[in-house]
Amino acid sequence: MTNEGDTTLTTRSDSRLRAEHLSIGYDDKSVIADLSVDVLDGRITAIVGPNACGKSTLLRGLARLLKPSGGQVILDGNDINGMHTKEVARRLGLLPQTSIAPEGISVADLVSRGRFPHQKVLRQWSTDDDAAVAYAMRATAVTELAGRLVDELSGGQRQRVWVAVVLAQQTPLVLLDEPTTFLDIAHQVELLDLFAKLNREDNRTVVAVLHDLNHACRYADQIIAMKSGHIVAQGDPSDVITEELVEAVYGLKCQIIDDPQTGTPLVVPRASPHVTARR
Amino acid sequence: MTAHAPATSPAAPTQATRSPTQRSRVLGLLVCAALLFATCLASLAIGTESVSLPTVFHALTDYHDVGDQWIVHDLRVPRTAVALLVGLALGLSGTLIQAVGRNPLADSEVLGINSGAALFVVCAISFLGLTGIWTYIWFAFAGALFAMVLVYLVGMTGRAPVTPVRVLLAGVAIAAVMDGIGFAVRLRNPRAFDNMRFWDAGALDGRSLEVAAAIAPFIAVGVALCVVVARSLNVTALGEELARSMGGNVARTQALSLVAVTLLAGAATAGAGPIGFVGLMVPHAVRRFTGPDWRWILAYATLAAPALLLAADVVGRVIIPPAELPAGIVTAFLGAPVLIWLIRKRGADRA
Amino acid sequence: MTITEKSRNTVDFGRRQLVVRVGGCSARASWRALAVVVALLAGAVVFAVLAIGIGKYTVSPSDVLGVLMGTNTSFDRVVVLEWRMPRMLMALLIGAALGVSGAIFQALTRNALGSPDIIGINSGAYTGALVVIAGIGGGYYAVATGALVGGLVTAVAVYALSYRNGLAGYRLIVVGIAVSAVLNSVNQWIVIKLDYHVAITAAVWQQGTLNGLTWSQVWPMTLCLFVVGAILVVMGPQLPVLQMGDDAAGALGVRPDRARLGYLVAGVGLVAVACAAAGPVSFVALAAPQLARRLTASPGVALVPAAAMGAVLLLVSDIVAQQAFPGTELPVGAVTVSLGGAYLIYLLVTQARQR
Numbered sequence: 011m012t013n014e015g016d017t018t019l020t021t022r023s024d025s026r027l028r029a030e031h032l033s034i035g036y037d038d039k040s041v042i043a044d045l046s047v048d049v050l051d052g053r054i055t056a057i058v059g060p061n062a063c064g065k066s067t068l069l070r071g072l073a074r075l076l077k078p079s080g081g082q083v084i085l086d087g088n089d090i091n092g093m094h095t096k097e098v099a100r101r102l103g104l105l106p107q108t109s110i111a112p113e114g115i116s117v118a119d120l121v122s123r124g125r126f127p128h129q130k131v132l133r134q135w136s137t138d139d140d141a142a143v144a145y146a147m148r149a150t151a152v153t154e155l156a157g158r159l160v161d162e163l164s165g166g167q168r169q170r171v172w173v174a175v176v177l178a179q180q181t182p183l184v185l186l187d188e189p190t191t192f193l194d195i196a197h198q199v200e201l202l203d204l205f206a207k208l209n210r211e212d213n214r215t216v217v218a219v220l221h222d223l224n225h226a227c228r229y230a231d232q233i234i235a236m237k238s239g240h241i242v243a244q245g246d247p248s249d250v251i252t253e254e255l256v257e258a259v260y261g262l263k264c265q266i267i268d269d270p271q272t273g274t275p276l277v278v279p280r281a282s283p284h285v286t287a288r289r
Numbered sequence: 290m291t292a293h294a295p296a297t298s299p300a301a302p303t304q305a306t307r308s309p310t311q312r313s314r315v316l317g318l319l320v321c322a323a324l325l326f327a328t329c330l331a332s333l334a335i336g337t338e339s340v341s342l343p344t345v346f347h348a349l350t351d352y353h354d355v356g357d358q359w360i361v362h363d364l365r366v367p368r369t370a371v372a373l374l375v376g377l378a379l380g381l382s383g384t385l386i387q388a389v390g391r392n393p394l395a396d397s398e399v400l401g402i403n404s405g406a407a408l409f410v411v412c413a414i415s416f417l418g419l420t421g422i423w424t425y426i427w428f429a430f431a432g433a434l435f436a437m438v439l440v441y442l443v444g445m446t447g448r449a450p451v452t453p454v455r456v457l458l459a460g461v462a463i464a465a466v467m468d469g470i471g472f473a474v475r476l477r478n479p480r481a482f483d484n485m486r487f488w489d490a491g492a493l494d495g496r497s498l499e500v501a502a503a504i505a506p507f508i509a510v511g512v513a514l515c516v517v518v519a520r521s522l523n524v525t526a527l528g529e530e531l532a533r534s535m536g537g538n539v540a541r542t543q544a545l546s547l548v549a550v551t552l553l554a555g556a557a558t559a560g561a562g563p564i565g566f567v568g569l570m571v572p573h574a575v576r577r578f579t580g581p582d583w584r585w586i587l588a589y590a591t592l593a594a595p596a597l598l599l600a601a602d603v604v605g606r607v608i609i610p611p612a613e614l615p616a617g618i619v620t621a622f623l624g625a626p627v628l629i630w631l632i633r634k635r636g637a638d639r640a
Numbered sequence: 641m642t643i644t645e646k647s648r649n650t651v652d653f654g655r656r657q658l659v660v661r662v663g664g665c666s667a668r669a670s671w672r673a674l675a676v677v678v679a680l681l682a683g684a685v686v687f688a689v690l691a692i693g694i695g696k697y698t699v700s701p702s703d704v705l706g707v708l709m710g711t712n713t714s715f716d717r718v719v720v721l722e723w724r725m726p727r728m729l730m731a732l733l734i735g736a737a738l739g740v741s742g743a744i745f746q747a748l749t750r751n752a753l754g755s756p757d758i759i760g761i762n763s764g765a766y767t768g769a770l771v772v773i774a775g776i777g778g779g780y781y782a783v784a785t786g787a788l789v790g791g792l793v794t795a796v797a798v799y800a801l802s803y804r805n806g807l808a809g810y811r812l813i814v815v816g817i818a819v820s821a822v823l824n825s826v827n828q829w830i831v832i833k834l835d836y837h838v839a840i841t842a843a844v845w846q847q848g849t850l851n852g853l854t855w856s857q858v859w860p861m862t863l864c865l866f867v868v869g870a871i872l873v874v875m876g877p878q879l880p881v882l883q884m885g886d887d888a889a890g891a892l893g894v895r896p897d898r899a900r901l902g903y904l905v906a907g908v909g910l911v912a913v914a915c916a917a918a919g920p921v922s923f924v925a926l927a928a929p930q931l932a933r934r935l936t937a938s939p940g941v942a943l944v945p946a947a948a949m950g951a952v953l954l955l956v957s958d959i960v961a962q963q964a965f966p967g968t969e970l971p972v973g974a975v976t977v978s979l980g981g982a983y984l985i986y987l988l989v990t991q992a993r994q995r
Contacts, residue, residue: 075890099893106887110750112880115939118653126881127893131873135659135668141649148648157654172888179892394814398821443753443984447991454810458753461817462926465757466984469847469922469977476843476974483836490828565821614829621825625818629801632814 026051026086026215027072027102027183033080034064034071041067042239044081049183054209054216056230058223060260064239065219066107066187072217073104073185099127103181107188109172111160117171118156121146124178146177150204166197173201177208184208186218190225198222202229227251227274235259251275314585317578321592328599332369333361336606337613340365370501372493372602372616373595375557376567378508380594381515381587382553383568388522388583389546392453393573394631397433397554398565399457401464405436406558408471411485415478422503422559429559430507432467434551439463491564491617493602504556511556514549515587518542522583564617566624567594567601573631655937673936673945680948684955688728691959692720722855730853731958731972732951733861734918737910739932739950740872742925743941744907747879748900749809752987755926756911759816762920763823764794765912766846769919770830773842780852783845788916794819795908807900848921848973850958857917864913868906872943875902883940921973923980924950924957931983953979 025048032045042064049055049072057065070076072083074090083090090098111120124146125139147153150170155163160171169192176184186205190198206229208214220226226233227247235243235250237259243250252275256264262279269276333345340348340357347353348361383396397403409432413425444459445451475482487494524537532539557564575589598616601623605614656671689708693699699707699716706712707720738756746754756762768790769783776782802808802815831839878899881889886896911925931953932945957975964970 070887073891075887095890095895096893099891104887104891106885106891108885109888110883110885112883112940114933114937116654118651119939120884122651122653123881123884124892126877129877131876132665132667134877135666136661137649139666140651143651144649147651153652156652175888176891399817439984439988442988443991449752452810454813455751455753457817458749458751458758458813461758462753462755462980462984465922466977466981469973469980472843472847473970473974473977476840476847479840482840482843486828486832486839490825490832615832618825618829621821625822628818628821629815632802632811632818633804 025049027217028084029068029072029081030084031081032068032071032078032083034067034076034078040079040239042071045239045241046081047234047241047244049215049217050232051215052209052213053231054206054218054229055232055234056226057217057219057234057236058221058226059236059242063236063259065236067239068236069104069185069187069217069219073102074098075104075106096127099179099181101181102183102185103176103179104185105172105176105187105189107191111168111171113161115160116157117152117160117163117174118143118147120160120171121152121174121178124175127179142180143174143178146174149177149208150174165192166194166200169193169197169201173204181214183215184217186216188219188221190220190222198225205229223251223256223277224269227276228269228272247274251277314579317575318588318592321575321589321596325592325596325599328596328603329369329373331603332372332599333365335603336360336365337611367496367498367501368493368602369599370498371496371504371560372599374501374504374508375493375561375564376595376598377591378504378511378553378557379564379567379598380571380590381512381568382550382557383594384572384583384587384590385515385518385522385546385550385553386568387572388526388586389543390456391526391528392456394453394457394569394628395460396565396568397550397557398563399464399569400436400440400460401462401467402433402436402440402460402550402554403558403563403565404464404467404471405432405434405439406430406555407489407563408432408467408474409435410559411471411474411481414485415474415481422500426503426507426556426559430551430555433555433558434547436463436467437547437550487615488562490615491562491620492615493561493598494613494615496561500560504560507552507556511549511553512591514545514552518545518549519584519587522587523581526583562617564598564620566620566627567598570624570627571597573627670936670938673938673942676932676936677945677948680945680952684732684948684952687952687955687959688732691963692724692728694963695719695724726855726858727850727853727958728955729858730861730917731850731955733858733865734850734914734921735924735928735951735954736947737861737865737868737914737950738921738924738954739928739946739948740868740943741907741910741914742927742950743929743932743943743946744879744903744910745925746929747883747941748903748907749813750883751809751813752930753926754809754813755923756907757920757922757925758813758820759798759908760794760820760823761791761908761911762915762922763820763827765791765915765920766827767794767823767830769845770827770834770842773838773845774830774834777838780857784916787919788912791912791915792908794823795904795912799904806897807904844971845919846973847971848919848976849971850918850961851969851971853918861913861917864909868909871902871906875899875906879903879943880940919971919973921954921976923976923983924953927979927983928953930987 027049029045029047033040033043035041045068057068059065067076071078077091085093085098085101122143125142128139147156150173152170152174155167160168163171189201193201202225205216209216230247232245233247233250234241235255242259243255251266253264253266256262256277264280265278266275267278334340334342338360340360344357345361348358352358352362386395386397386400387393406429409428410425413419413428419425440456440460440463443463444456449455475485521537521542524532524535525539525542529539571590571594572586575586575593579585579589601619602616605616605619608614657668658671658674659668660666689701689704693701693704697719699719703712703716704720707717741756745756746752765787768786772778772782772786798812798816798819802811804811831842834842878894881892881894882896882899889896928950929941929946932949933941936942936945957979958972961970961972961975
């Protein structure tokens with residue numbers, strides 16, 4: 011945290027990416043206001059909250075897709091909005107919620123576009139590019155699909171291809187905007203396991219907006235719970251996810267038990283009389 | 290992943306407005322009727338040579354070839370009659386297209402339907418030497434139908450999602466082809482080119498009662514079809530699957546509407562050349578008073594569209610004396626800003 | 641099967657690629673795309689050589705080649721180099737410009753039916769030309785300037801009217817349609833007012849014609865293509881990234897609005913100059929990018945194949961326009977309109993097959 015009167019921005023040694031008094035809004039409507047948060051390096055952070063609480067907005071603000079109306083986003087000690095876009099893209103990757111696969115594009119072609127931040131006019135396909143794309147496709151298990159058209163793939167396969175695009179970017183920080191939408195349960199777990207592996211093996215910092223609380227508890231080292239544009243709680247899952255917090259943020263009465271597999275909190279919604287009456 | 294959402298209906302109001310009561314709707318209808326009456330009077334009286342209202346009255350009720358009465362009798366009455374019919378036809382065809390096509394940005398001009406009708410008419414005149422409206426009106430119908438089928442096939446089939454803009458683009462492309470070919474045809478026959486210059490701008494000047502009589506029966510059939518289809522429009526506007534589940538016969542509505550638009554747009558173009566934007570503007574203009582009920586929008590359009598065209602024609606007569614600006618040009622100048630305003634208001638390219 | 645170090649680090653694109661690495665520089669292209677571009681250009685040369693000899697004064701292809709090599713110094717030289725070659729070159733240059741412009745607009749609007757004409761440039765250029773014709777009755781350069789100014793002013797107006805928190809393809813299209821309609825009315829009005837013979841001349845210009853083009857027009861056109869080409873090269877491969885959606889593009893380091901504006905300026909510049917040089921030639925910009933895409937089987941729209949395709953299309957159209965009816969010469973736009981019609985039919989067929 012910077013002190014009053016301290017005009018130089020220092021980089022905290024464990025937080026390359028942070029928001030300071032960040033406010034973002036559209037058309038006079040404020041979505042998040044005066045929000046400050048540090049993203050812990052080398053950790054998985056999950057942002058959770060009810061619909062329209064501003065979690066996607068926060069992520070997109072961190073990813074520089076949205077311009078703040080107040081405050082700053084700091085990356086490696088510099089204001090992210092003042093940095094060169096390609097430079098940012100070499101350090102920060104984002105998996106957006108909606109992307110468009112151009113018509114008739116093959117998997118390999120699409121993944122190779124993830125190398126854009128590293129390419130120059132005269133350096134369009136270096137050996138590094140080749141290796142990075144090959145690695146990305148291996149990590150997401152889409153190598154056999156390399157020549158197939160993206161249009162022809164299933165939802166799960168397509169999402170893996172988009173993850174490969176982000177991986178090809180080779181960024182130390184990766185932001186994920188609701189990556190598990192459109193996926194069935196097996197693929198959701200597969201995807202989150204992949205990012206857990208990338209975090210452990212390459213020490214990549216991962217920030218993900220997740221709508222499933224139990225996923226967040228299982229995979230995240232740090233949870234940021236938001237409501238109405240403000241951070242309600244922040245910290246280790248077992249500290250943050252309590253029955254009181256879930257009720258306060260989501261309006262849902264629940265019971266919290268320990269996940270039998272991982273020991274992290276598991277949210278079990280209280281059953282309404284109509285449901286228990288069926289048994 | 291694609292970014293396009295499945296088609297939803299724009300029939301529901303996008304702002305939270307109090308929906309108009311039955312009483313206010315009827316009131317509005319009477320206001321439209323009054324407007325129509327006023328514009329008719331204006332059309333009969335105003336022009337490069339203005340005629341006094343008593344003279345108009347005399348000319349209509351007890352015609353003697355005295356003073357200025359001939360202007361009313363020989364020039365203005367036919368012109369007003371044609372404008373009434375053409376305006377009616379354009380307004381209704383535009384409303385149908387927007388309702389059935391679920392496309393708030395369309396009318397027969399923008400979708401190339403008028404261009405198709407015009408092309409076939411030009412060919413009939415150039416190659417077959419036909420001159421009477423009784424003959425080339427059939428070509429207008431054929432051309433309108435042809436263009437409509439093309440726009441449907443190019444803009445609404447295939448794998449890409451159907452959005453209003455995609456259909457518009459198809460219409461623009463097809464209109465461009467039709468216009469281009471029509472142009473080339475005209476250049477081949479220089480006399481046709483000379484004669485058709487004026488018709489191309491959408492002119493009501495010089496139309497005889499014969500023209501009105503020729504297009505009237507087809508427009509009447511078109512109007513009748515509108516009445517038949519009106520009730521099912523609200524349901525059709527919800528989208529095919531939902532409409533069918535509610536018991537609406539979507540195919541029947543679409544087929545009848547297709548015939549109606551062919552007759553209406555074809556007759557209008559045959560009568561007065563291609564005139565645009567009337568069909569586009571009127572449904573939007575009246576919706577503020579009618580709410581999203583297509584039956585009421587049709588009813589209002591029946592009165593408001595002719596009034597609009599008459600007003601445009603009158604404006605064209607007085608705006609650059611002593612010359613006259615063709616009505617089609619006036620409607621373009623009026624309609625383009627409306628279209629621009631419409632698109633700036635909408636948030637996204639929703640189907 | 642052993643996995644070697646090399647194959648672990650090389651991507652199999654499913655289609656053969658040509659990768660060139662020299663020093664610190666590298667480039668990659670699919671063999672098929674390269675082959676198509678080379679074939680198109682070769683085809684253009686062949687058509688040009690064959691067609692350049694046809695006319696009232698015939699020159700056999702071998703004599704034409706002799707002129708090009710410098711071995712033939714007879715009157716053939718004058719016919720080939722001074723009379724006919726500028727026109728052929730202009731057809732290639734203007735066709736390429738239209739092809740690239742069409743590709744840019746289709747990429748920006750994310751729609752295969754997008755074309756520069758939708759933003760009203762052609763209508764605006766016609767207005768500018770008509771104003772000059774009606775007002776001063778000027779010659780080629782006056783009309784060309786009028787067309788250029790008219791087209792550019794229209795493009796700026798459409799851009800300004802459609803800009804609302806950024807540039808969106810669909811808004812550009814609809815505003816373009818509205819502005820075109822207004823300008824078309826103005827044009828119709830002016831045409832009505834013109835003297836009959838002048839009106840016919842204006843109408844012929846409006847179709848687009850390469851008649852009467854000489855070397856003095858070739859150089860400005862080449863220069864313009866060069867400048868725009870340089871801009872496009874400097875902008876790098878941002879267009880393919882833009883096509884992935886604004887979010888993905890932003891994440892990869894492209895500023896979507898700025899990139900779109902840059903490409904829009906390039907696309908407008910190309911078509912405005914093409915329009916000034918030869919009048920608004922229709923449908924090359926619409927058809928060339930998609931036809932090129934089919935042939936090269938490449939994703940999205942690619943600029944270089946579109947340029948090659950556009951060049952060939954316009955050259956062939958011009959040859960047809962000159963030779964189709966012996967004795968008279970059609971404006972090249974009349975031929976491209978038929979091309980447009982054929983292209984639409986082709987679209988219908990392919991779309992019907994997709995169902």
